[in-house]
Amino acid sequence: MTNGGRKKATIYDLSVLSGSSPSTVSAVLNGTWRKRRIRESTAELIRSLAETHQYTANRQARGLRSSRSGLVGLLLPVHDNRYFSSLAQTFEAHVRSKGQCPIVVSASRDPEEERRTAETLISYSIDELFICGATDPDGVHEVCEAAGLKHINIDLPGTKVPSVISDNFEGGRILTEAIIRHFPADRPLAPEDLYLFGGRDDHATRERIRGFRAAKKELLGGDPDECVWPTGYAADNARKAFDAFYEQRGKLPRGFFVNSSINLEGLLRFMAEHPLENFKDLVVGCYDYDPFASFLPFPVIMIRQDVEGMIARAFEVIEGPRASVQIHLVKPRLVPPRTALTGPLDALIDSDMPR
Amino acid sequence: MTNGGRKKATIYDLSVLSGSSPSTVSAVLNGTWRKRRIRESTAELIRSLAETHQYTANRQARGLRSSRSGLVGLLLPVHDNRYFSSLAQTFEAHVRSKGQCPIVVSASRDPEEERRTAETLISYSIDELFICGATDPDGVHEVCEAAGLKHINIDLPGTKVPSVISDNFEGGRILTEAIIRHFPADRPLAPEDLYLFGGRDDHATRERIRGFRAAKKELLGGDPDECVWPTGYAADNARKAFDAFYEQRGKLPRGFFVNSSINLEGLLRFMAEHPLENFKDLVVGCYDYDPFASFLPFPVIMIRQDVEGMIARAFEVIEGPRASVQIHLVKPRLVPPRTALTGPLDALIDSDMPR
DNA sequence: AGTCATTGCACCATCGATTGTGCAAAAAAA
DNA sequence: TTTTTTTGCACAATCGATGGTGCAATGACT
Numbered sequence: 056m057t058n059g060g061r062k063k064a065t066i067y068d069l070s071v072l073s074g075s076s077p078s079t080v081s082a083v084l085n086g087t088w089r090k091r092r093i094r095e096s097t098a099e100l101i102r103s104l105a106e107t108h109q110y111t112a113n114r115q116a117r118g119l120r121s122s123r124s125g126l127v128g129l130l131l132p133v134h135d136n137r138y139f140s141s142l143a144q145t146f147e148a149h150v151r152s153k154g155q156c157p158i159v160v161s162a163s164r165d166p167e168e169e170r171r172t173a174e175t176l177i178s179y180s181i182d183e184l185f186i187c188g189a190t191d192p193d194g195v196h197e198v199c200e201a202a203g204l205k206h207i208n209i210d211l212p213g214t215k216v217p218s219v220i221s222d223n224f225e226g227g228r229i230l231t232e233a234i235i236r237h238f239p240a241d242r243p244l245a246p247e248d249l250y251l252f253g254g255r256d257d258h259a260t261r262e263r264i265r266g267f268r269a270a271k272k273e274l275l276g277g278d279p280d281e282c283v284w285p286t287g288y289a290a291d292n293a294r295k296a297f298d299a300f301y302e303q304r305g306k307l308p309r310g311f312f313v314n315s316s317i318n319l320e321g322l323l324r325f326m327a328e329h330p331l332e333n334f335k336d337l338v339v340g341c342y343d344y345d346p347f348a349s350f351l352p353f354p355v356i357m358i359r360q361d362v363e364g365m366i367a368r369a370f371e372v373i374e375g376p377r378a379s380v381q382i383h384l385v386k387p388r389l390v391p392p393r394t395a396l397t398g399p400l401d402a403l404i405d406s407d408m409p410r
Numbered sequence: 411m412t413n414g415g416r417k418k419a420t421i422y423d424l425s426v427l428s429g430s431s432p433s434t435v436s437a438v439l440n441g442t443w444r445k446r447r448i449r450e451s452t453a454e455l456i457r458s459l460a461e462t463h464q465y466t467a468n469r470q471a472r473g474l475r476s477s478r479s480g481l482v483g484l485l486l487p488v489h490d491n492r493y494f495s496s497l498a499q500t501f502e503a504h505v506r507s508k509g510q511c512p513i514v515v516s517a518s519r520d521p522e523e524e525r526r527t528a529e530t531l532i533s534y535s536i537d538e539l540f541i542c543g544a545t546d547p548d549g550v551h552e553v554c555e556a557a558g559l560k561h562i563n564i565d566l567p568g569t570k571v572p573s574v575i576s577d578n579f580e581g582g583r584i585l586t587e588a589i590i591r592h593f594p595a596d597r598p599l600a601p602e603d604l605y606l607f608g609g610r611d612d613h614a615t616r617e618r619i620r621g622f623r624a625a626k627k628e629l630l631g632g633d634p635d636e637c638v639w640p641t642g643y644a645a646d647n648a649r650k651a652f653d654a655f656y657e658q659r660g661k662l663p664r665g666f667f668v669n670s671s672i673n674l675e676g677l678l679r680f681m682a683e684h685p686l687e688n689f690k691d692l693v694v695g696c697y698d699y700d701p702f703a704s705f706l707p708f709p710v711i712m713i714r715q716d717v718e719g720m721i722a723r724a725f726e727v728i729e730g731p732r733a734s735v736q737i738h739l740v741k742p743r744l745v746p747p748r749t750a751l752t753g754p755l756d757a758l759i760d761s762d763m764p765r
Numbered sequence: 766a767g768t769c770a771t772t773g774c775a776c777c778a779t780c781g782a783t784t785g786t787g788c789a790a791a792a793a794a795a
Numbered sequence: 796t797t798t799t800t801t802t803g804c805a806c807a808a809t810c811g812a813t814g815g816t817g818c819a820a821t822g823a824c825t
Contacts, residue, residue, distance in 0.1 A: 063532075063557055065811055076775045081812055091814090092773055109556060114533040115479065116811030118470040119780045126534070134489070134498040134514070135755050143489040147516055156530050158513045159489070161502055163758045175511050177418075178469040179481075179534075201464065202418055291756060316702075323701050323750035346675050347702030395678035400490050401646060403518045420781055431805045436782055446784090447803055471781030474810045 064108040072108075073101050084112065124180040127153075130172060130195070131161045132188040132288075136317055137345045138360065142187060142209070144399040145366045155182065164288065166191035170198055177202045183373060185209055190257070192218070207373045209365060212258055212382050219369040221360045222384040223259045226342060227266025227312070229389050233356045234310045234340040235274050242336075246277030248309040252284045252296050253318030260285065260314055263342055267312055286318060293321025301325070309336055316343035319355075349394050357390040362399070419463040427463075428456050439467065473535045481536040482508075485527060485550070486516045487543040487643075491672055492700045493715065497542060497564070499754040500721045510537065519643065521546035525553050532557045538728060540564055545612070547573070562728045564720055567613055567737050574724040576715045577739040578614045581697060582621025582667075584744050588711045589665045589695040590629045597691075601632030603664040607639045607651050608673030615640065615669055618697055622667055641673060648676025656680070664691055671698035674710075704749050712745040717754070 066080040073080065075097060082088040083101040104110075118124035127150045131139050143159045150157035160176065162168040169186075173195045176184060184206040186195050192213030199206040200215070212218035231249070238244045251267050254260030264283055271278040284300075286292040293313070301307060313319045319341045326334065337353045344359035364385045372383065390396065421435040428435065430452060437443040438456040459465075473479035482505045486494050498514045505512035515531065517524040524541075528550045531539060539561040541550050547568030554561040555570070567573030586604070593599045606622050609615030619638055626633040639655075641647040648668070656662060668674045674696045681689065692708045699714035719740045727733050745751065 067811075077811085078776080078813075079774060082774095082814085085813080087814085092771090094773060097773080111529055111533050113474070113535070113811050114530075115470045115473040115535050116780090117813075119468070119474050119782090120811080120813045122780075124470065124534075133755055133758070134495040134502070135492065135753055136495070137490065137492070140489045140491070140495040143514075144516070147489070156534075157515060159498075160512060160514070161499070174466055178466050179479075179511075180468070180470050289755070289758075290750075291752070317755065320701050320750065323705055326705060327748055327750045345702050346678050347671075347700055347706065350678055350681060350707070351702065351705050352707035393682055395645075395675065395682045397646070398490055400488055400644070400672065403488070403644070422781075432782080433784075433806080434804060436784090437804095440783080442783085447801090449803060452803080468781050471810090472783075474781080474812090475783045477810070 063113070064105075064110045065113065066110075069101060069104050069108065069110060072104050073097075075101060084110065085117075118180045122180055123182050125155050126158050126176075126179060126181040127155050128176045128181045128184045129157065129159045130169065130176070130184060130186050130189065131159060132164045132190075133161050134159075136343075138316060138343045138362070139188070141362050141399050142366065145362050146185065148399065148402070149366055149370055162189070164188070164190045166194055169195050173198045177204055183207075185369060185373075186213070187211075189213070205373055207369050209369050210259070215380060217372050217379070217381050217383065219365050219372060219383045219385060220259070221365070221387045223262035223342075223387075224266040224269075225384075226358045226360075226387040227263035228270045229266075230263075230340040230342060230356060230358050231267045231270035231312055232274060233389055233391075234312060234338050235270065237338045237354055237356065238310065244275060244310055246271055246275040247279050247282065249275065249311065250282045250284060250300075250308040251312040251314065253286050253288070253293055253314035253321075255285055255287045263312075263314055285314075286321070288315055288317050290317055290320035290324060293318035294324040295321075297322060297325040301329075307333065307337060310338045310340070312340045312342070314342050316341060316345045316348060319343070319345070319348055344390050344396065346395050346398075349390060349392060354392040356392055357394075358387045359390050359396060360387045361385050418468070419460075419465045420468065421465075424456060424459050424463065424465060427459050428452075430456065439465070440472075477535055478537050479535040480510050481513050481531075481534060482510050483531045483536045483539045484512065484514045485524065485531070485539060485541050485544065486514060487519045487545075488516050489514075491698075493671060493698045493717070494543070496717050496754050497721065500717050501540065503754065503757070504721055504725055517544070519543070519545045521549055524550050528553045532559055538562075540724060540728075541568070542566075544568070560728055562724050562733075564724050565614070565715075570735060572727050572733045572736050572738065574720050574727060574738045574740060575614070576720070576742045578617035578697075578742075579621045579624075580739075581713045581715075581742040582618030583625045584621075585618075585695040585697060585711060585713050586622045586625035586667055587629060588744055588746075589667060589693050590625065592693045592709055592711065593665065599630060599665050601626060601630040602634050602637065604630065604666065605637045605639060605655075605663040606667040606669065608641050608643070608648055608669035608676075610640055610642045618667075618669055640669075641676070643670055643672050645672055645675035645679060648673035649679040650676075652677060652680040656684075662688065662692060665693045665695070667695045667697070669697050671696060671700045671703060674698070674700070674703055699745050699751065701750050701753075704745060704747060709747040711747055712749075713742045714745050714751060715742045716740050 066077045069080045070077040080101050082091045083098045088098050129146045147157040160172055162172045169189050186192055186208050188210040189195055192208045193215050196215040208218035212220050235244050268278050284296050286296045334353045340356045342358045344357040421432045424435045425432040435456050437446045438453045443453050484501045502512040515527055517527045524544050541563050543565040544550050547563045548570050551570040563573035567575050590599050623633045639651050641651045689708045695711045697713045699712040
């Protein structure tokens with residue numbers, strides 16, 4: 056170890072060692088040295104000193120001076136969910152490929168927490184913020200705007216900056232249609248056999264419900280109002296809804312549309328207390344894809360949102376010039392039961408294994 | 411908006427507005443003002459100015475001066491997996507409760523990337539680093555050590571600082587035992603019917619394999635060497651292993667132990683191409699818990715690592731004085747088939763729903 | 766040899782907050 | 796009233812990197 060094991064080397068240390076000024080060292084190490092007409096040999100010397108002393112720039116200092124940090128933030132509702140975690144995974148890869156540092160934080164769908172978290176990130180001078188699934192995107196916008204921070208909405212739209220979201224209407228429609236068509240012609244679904252559980256009063260849920268209703272009306276010719284049960288994005292609330300339904304009718308609906316895999320976990324909690332027989336003749340549609348859920352012991356039709364597409368689009372838009380406040384719809388994909396799709400992890404190689 | 415909408419207010423702005431010096435403003439706003447004997451009324455004035463001008467401290471500046479940032483890092487192998495995402499979720503809650511800002515980053519199980527990422531985090535002067543599931547914990551240690559950064563290992567142990575990990579031997583043992591016992595006495599498992607797939611050459615896998623062998627030897631009286639197939643932590647490699655096995659024998663083993671839910675996804679990929687009949691008389695054990703996987707159409711016995719316990723323990727240890735280099739084992743829990751456990755998300759309330 | 770352009774770098778202010786030190790004014794003690 | 800103590804704050808250095816500006820030394824050219 057060239058270093059006693061303690062304090063990090065600074066440009067001042069290298070300046071002394073190399074006999075050059077700090078500004079010269081700085082220029083060499085941040086790449087602007089040609090512009091400053093530093094001699095190649097000087098640069099070489101400094102570079103080698105930096106190498107042997109394991110110099111790395113203090114980014115707080117750099118960020119303070121340049122009011123940029125190299126950090127790009129992703130504000131998430133929660134981590135512990137395959138949809139959001141695959142967003143995080145994909146986001147990281149994109150940010151890394153631009154040579155910046157991703158920083159992913161969750162705010163629990165709490166508008167207050169969202170704003171506070173954005174404030175915090177801003178206080179670290181992050182360069183851009185991707186606001187994903189925020190309960191109050193425009194609230195977060197306010198604080199970004201006040202700080203002059205570039206930002207964009209994902210998953211749930213705001214009205215102040217561009218948004219990249221799933222085509223939830225279309226997704227809801229095709230999912231509903233797929234549920235309906237999954238029943239055999241000789242035992243077709245009645246309008247009152249098909250329910251929607253989950254979601255809250257947000258743009259995504261509203262659009263999905265619109266798609267749900269449109270498909271029901273078109274294919275089943277009816278759409279009783281009581282067929283929509285919002286439960287919030289919480290597994291246990293969904294479980295309670297299933298319990299209540301079961302309590303009332305002695306069975307579950309033959310088909311239902313579950314809004315988000317978080318709510319589908321509520322179905323698992325229900326299942327745990329009921330014999331598998333109760334789930335014969337059941338078809339579930341879930342808006343969100345989870346590979347394990349796709350193989351449950353009854354047909355589960357899922358919607359996989361195009362995470363890669365959304366992230367890629369969001370980067371295009373945020374990078375692009377003067378983006379107009381517009382909602383960019385990204386088509387989601389219908390996933391038939393028993394389907395194992397690849398995900399962002401498949402792009403990684405296992406450095407421990409041959410090939 | 412009191413602010414034109416652009417640059418953030420600084421202590422210098424407030425200093426001018428209040429007629430006090432920047433240092434007074436600073437002291438008032440960071441809480442050290444009593445120590446500096448600032449008059450209550452002065453403090454009050456400054457606080458109200460800060461309020462109306464929406465002052466927030468520039469943490470890069472603060473961090474530069476104090477060489478602390480208020481950031482606490484979690485280095486993860488990947489995001490897109492329920493085990494790691496629940497770790498992230500739990501970690502965030504802990505860090506938040508200490509008034510700091512969590513920053514979660516993944517490094518893809520690549521030793522190079524791990525060190526680079528640690529370097530990057532260090533360059534932002536993070537205050538502590540939790541190194542989770544690192545392929546080369548001691549490598550990361552080196553860079554932390556050189557920067558004088560407090561750190562600790564989770565999930566996979568290193569030899570230079572304390573580690574908090576699952577009791578993988580015991581977990582592997584009880585999981586194996588549960589698989590064996592799940593078969594009825596009249597059609598018991600033979601030693602060559604029970605395989606282990608997945609994992610790589612890391613501490614966790616080795617320990618689990620040790621537990622696997624121990625249980626087999628004890629309960630089945632045998633343990634052929636070819637019953638262990640490491641595949642790395644990649645779904646597709648696991649699928650290939652299943653394919654290969656199936657190719658050779660025309661069936662899957664009656665029972666198997668899958669190391670990590672990532673590899674269990676490989677089983678899904680295999681399943682997608684085979685009729686469900688092939689999975690009769692099959693019992694799977696998986697080291698890791700995923701709620702959906704627990705309800706697959708054949709018995710899946712899972713191990714849930716005690717994420718909350720590990721994180722809590724890790725914070726205790728890292729906060730504690732002069733922790734000795736020691737491995738702290740946290741007992742994991744056996745989860746029978748068809749079990750829906752609650753997770754970190756259940757601690758959140760849905761602000762959009764009543765109650 | 767004298768003028769001018771180019772090269773190669775040093776100097777210094779700056780980003781925003783923190784903190785040790787110093788000192789005038791007010792209050793208390795003598 | 797004078798001396799001492801306390802109060803309340805201002806000053807200035809500092810953290811590490813950046814980038815505008817200035818200037819000596821060298822080379823090119825007449």
